[in-house]
Amino acid sequence: ETGVTQSPTHLIKTRGQQVTLRCSSQSGHNTVSWYQQALGQGPQFIFQYYREEENGRGNFPPRFSGLQFPNYSSELNVNALELDDSALYLCASSLDGGSYEQYFGPGTRLTVT
Amino acid sequence: RKEVEQDPGPFNVPEGATVAFNCTYSNSASQSFFWYRQDCRKEPKLLMSVYSSGNEDGRFTAQLNRASQYISLLIRDSKLSDSATYLCVVISSPFSGGYNKLIFGAGTRLAVHP
Numbered sequence: 001e002t003g004v005t006q007s008p009t010h011l012i013k014t015r016g017q018q019v020t021l022r023c024s025s026q027s028g029h030n031t032v033s034w035y036q037q038a039l040g041q042g043p044q045f046i047f048q049y050y051r052e053e054e055n056g057r058g059n060f061p062p063r064f065s066g067l068q069f070p071n072y073s074s075e076l077n078v079n080a081l082e083l084d085d086s087a088l089y090l091c092a093s094s095l096d097g098g099s100y101e102q103y104f105g106p107g108t109r110l111t112v113t
Numbered sequence: 114r115k116e117v118e119q120d121p122g123p124f125n126v127p128e129g130a131t132v133a134f135n136c137t138y139s140n141s142a143s144q145s146f147f148w149y150r151q152d153c154r155k156e157p158k159l160l161m162s163v164y165s166s167g168n169e170d171g172r173f174t175a176q177l178n179r180a181s182q183y184i185s186l187l188i189r190d191s192k193l194s195d196s197a198t199y200l201c202v203v204i205s206s207p208f209s210g211g212y213n214k215l216i217f218g219a220g221t222r223l224a225v226h227p
Contacts, residue, residue: 002156033214042117042200042217043157056214090156092215100145100204100213104156 025093119218136201145204
């Protein structure tokens with residue numbers, strides 16, 4: 001196993017609601033990246049945090065935001081949920097932003113109705 | 114055009130068969146390439162890195178052709194346990210001295226049958 005955990009495993013929300021997903025990185029990994037994987041697609045990069053600061057972002061609107069904490073945990077927050085936000089959300093930890101190897105958690109499956 | 118493109122498959126092959134997956138990428142400045150494996154409803158896991166000189170890991174061989182911006186994965190002597198989705202991944206470093214992000218293809222599904 002990668003040592004990266006995510007919670008919850010599954011989640012059902014209603015359109016317009018807000019959601020917080022959580023990730024616990026490997027100890028010593030200063031970087032966490034978040035990805036969205038829609039059904040039948042590859043994971044899409046949302047953003048990356050390094051030492052509690054966002055240091056890179058993909059093509060996702062501002063209602064997707066994140067936090068990283070000193071204890072190697074992090075959060076992905078999504079406001080004003082839309083039906084298209086239904087997906088598997090994956091976090092991946094790495095030693096630092098320049099590391100090529102990222103270790104994925106098992107993901108949180110979000111369904112928006 | 115997508116940054117990383119793969120044939121979605123599915124590839125349905127019998128046990129023992131040899132199967133090859135292809136992937137193309139659009140950014141000629143990309144520097145690092147990988148194949149990940151993803152089982153149904155699970156997270157992606159690194160299968161192997163891809164180098165210009167090619168690399169082999171048991172039954173798996175990966176090749177990179179920078180001139181054609183093309184990556185391949187060959188699986189020999191397929192096993193039932195090889196059934197999964199194979200994701201082609203390109204590293205993008207959009208900012209100098211900054212972070213690396215993984216750009217995934219949509220994946221190629223492989224089903225190995227008895």
